[in-house]
Amino acid sequence: MILKYKLPPKTEALVETTGDERIYYSVPVDIDTAGNLTEDSYLVVTTRNVYVIRGEKKEQYKIKDLKEVHAELGIGGGLLTARYKDMDMVLVHYSSKHMSRYAYVARGINILISGRYEEVISNEYEKICPKCGRVIPGTKQCPKCSKEGRFLSVFVRMAKPYKKEFFGVFFLMILAAVTTLLNPEVQKHLINDVLKEGGRMRDALIYLAMMFSLSVGIVIVNILKSNSSARLGARIAEDLRIQLFKKYQQLPLEFINDRRPGELLNRIINDTVFIRQFMEDVFCNLFAVFFIFIWDIIFMMILNLKLALLTFICVPIVSVIMLSLRKTIHRIFHLQFKKNDDVSSDLQDVISGMRVVKTYGKEKEESDRFKVLSTAFANIQKRNERFWAMFDLVLSFFMGMGVVIVVYFGGTDVFAGKMSAGELYQFISYTMLLFQYISWLGRLPQELSRLTSSLERVYDVLAQSIEEESADVHDIDIKGEVVFDHATFGYKSYSPVLEDINAVIKPGEMIGIVGASGTGKSTLINLLMGLYKIDDGRL
Missing domain, CATH: 2.30.29.30 (Pleckstrin-homology domain (PH domain)/Phosphotyrosine-binding domain (PTB))
Known part of the structure; x- marks a missing residue:
């Protein structure tokens, strides 16, 4: 700080x-x-x-x-x-x-x-970023301002050990995109060259064989792509769980005490599971969708520029809706994660302390409290799903209008002889692909916001710095004398539990520490054992 x-x-x-x-x-x-x-x-x-x-x-x-x-x-x-x-x-x-x-x-x-000149140094992290004013999620640097904390940097850091696997999935994505884009071209030639007067059966069989081969190829490539992404996601999730568990054991008790058990548990279980699911369900199609999306637009403009521009009327509207609600989507799903943490933490506390609950007859109180937390979580989920259903409905409406525009004006051009039936069918296929992937991209902000939240929560732990042990480590002759020299310590810096403690305990001397509950007796012993480090003074 x-x-x-x-x-x-x-x-x-x-x-x-x-x-x-x-x-x-x-x-x-x-x-x-x-x-x-x-x-x-x-x-x-x-x-x-x-x-x-x-x-x-x-x-x-x-x-x-x-x-x-x-x-x-x-x-x-x-x-x-x-x-x-x-x-x-x-x-x-x-x-x-x-x-x-x-x-x-x-x-x-x-x-x-007091006449001393020791300078107080704070090892606490900043709560608010001095540059942008955003809340820092427990990490040493602001995720928004520091290059290390940005989403892309964190994702690249996560993916770096798996370069070969990512390259393999990327290659399969491009292969899937190419086979998907070739199918409408073959269908166009089938309609224009065969399904007309004088078309030959031999040509029909050739085109049908090509369509069948492309369809089988798409299925095989997608299976390979899904399996590769699933294996990659499982490996990443497994490695992150191991790293998190190892980090929990290395971190000081101050970090563990500042966070609820359910929150720490969710980072190992729920967040790593979502990262795996993202790799399986979203990432495996991500680059394929962008590749198809770009070339789809290029082919549509080559086929019929006027019809393509008419189709694109709805695209800016859909894009504006998606971009304007991006922050809202991130905020509401981040809140859903927090409520999930509350439920998990309360459940963890009750189950681990069930003996105490039963001893004091607090079953009803604990049930009522859990019901309140569970209801709040359920309400957030329902509200988010209602929002997403309305969001999806609006996007589907505008995308459907784009298809209607293509069918009407394209059909007019076919009757006027400006466009062949095969080209119209090809254009409609590309339009359906375009809006299908726009719809997929419309759901992408939700998935990315959840991934961003999960990565922030995981790297909130992994980015914590741990003091390295000095290389100059040697055995010392312990005489048994304990000295507290103006020692000050607090679990929260603004509320010291022990302040300006001075004591000298000679070797072999036996003393008693007496005080009311909460005055710092156990804290004093914990400091002596090295479980916590004093904020000021010496021990």
């Missing part, structure tokens, strides 16, 4: 440092004293002073005059309060997106007040 923002030149000029004084922390102040959002204010902390800079105005407080700085929680934000010259005062207001940041800054100021 950024605790030292780059200051604008005008703001930096207002910070006066002398001698060995230097800036430790500089963070934005996004709410002014009247409660309005602002963008030109900063809190700057040096080794000797605290500055609150609003535009060209500044307030300066000497560290030696400050006592007990706190980052206090509020509704939708917080306050940085301090005791200054025996007076309680509010230094700055800030929104909820800076809540963790100011908790670290408050801790850093208190260290300076």
Whole structure:
């Protein structure tokens, strides 16, 4: 998490440092004293002073005059309060997106007040992207702004170990596209050369044999393509599950505790299953559809430019509808995934804690709570399916109008002698293919949005950095002395469980840790065992 923002030149000029004084922390102040959002204010902390800079105005407080700085929680934000010259005062207001940041800054100021000069460093990831303002899904970098997090980059990273398999599927896609496009051409010659007065049986048999061969070829190629895609999808899903499970075991407990069990379980099971299904059902046809789509348009324009342009009248309407609703489709299906996580997490908690539920007679309460979550999930699913049914109906209507236009104006050209019957049949076949694949492409945003959500959730885990063990590892002589030196730790940075703990436990000394429930006894032992790392101080 950024605790030292780059200051604008005008703001930096207002910070006066002398001698060995230097800036430790500089963070934005996004709410002014009247409660309005602002963008030109900063809190700057040096080794000797605290500055609150609003535009060209500044307030300066000497560290030696400050006592007990706190980052206090509020509704939708917080306050940085301090005791200054025996007076309680509010230094700055800030929104909820800076809540963790100011908790670290408050801790850093208190260290300076105590006479120490350790600089607080935050290992937390940013919650909001500083560039685009989007919520970052738990990864180190924003998926939208960083090249590593973009959908195409993530997909390429996933596909990189399977280059040969992807090339094989791609080759089969092109082969399927070519055989599909050749069939209408053969049918045109059958109608023009045979199904007319004077047509020969020999020619008919030749064309029928060609059509039969192409049809059998399409079936064989599609079977091979589907099998290859299924094997590829199964391998990718298997490898991702293994990588996720291995990563879960390597990640610190802070990461695991911040996420619900059902959410972590869904990433291994549901998200990898959908990636496999996408490879089997969507990816196996993706490039074939684009190849056919492009050449279909070219052949239609070669056959009859006027009729092709009339057909394309409906295409921009369909495209605008699809593009305008792309973000909506992604949002509603991402919400459906979240509700699924809620149901899975609650079910996981209840089943694992069934003994406790039965002991305290909470079956009815747990059933009612699960019913609420399940109903919410079902309502989201029904709403999404209704939306998709209406979306598909509108697309089908406009595509059907395109076929009607072809039949009417094409039939007129045939009667006028401007077009042969075979060419009209070929044009209608290409039109049917065009709108068939537009309909398929219309469903593609839904599939891609689900794939994007799944990949983000999977790589949210896989992209987590793990501290590598030092190469300079050696045995040490453990004497048994334990020292807590100004140790501070909290499961949430803005709410420390243990703060400024100082203790020295001599070898062989036995002590008792006494306190009420929730005061940090178990946390202290967990820190001692190395299950968590302290936020500040030394152990």
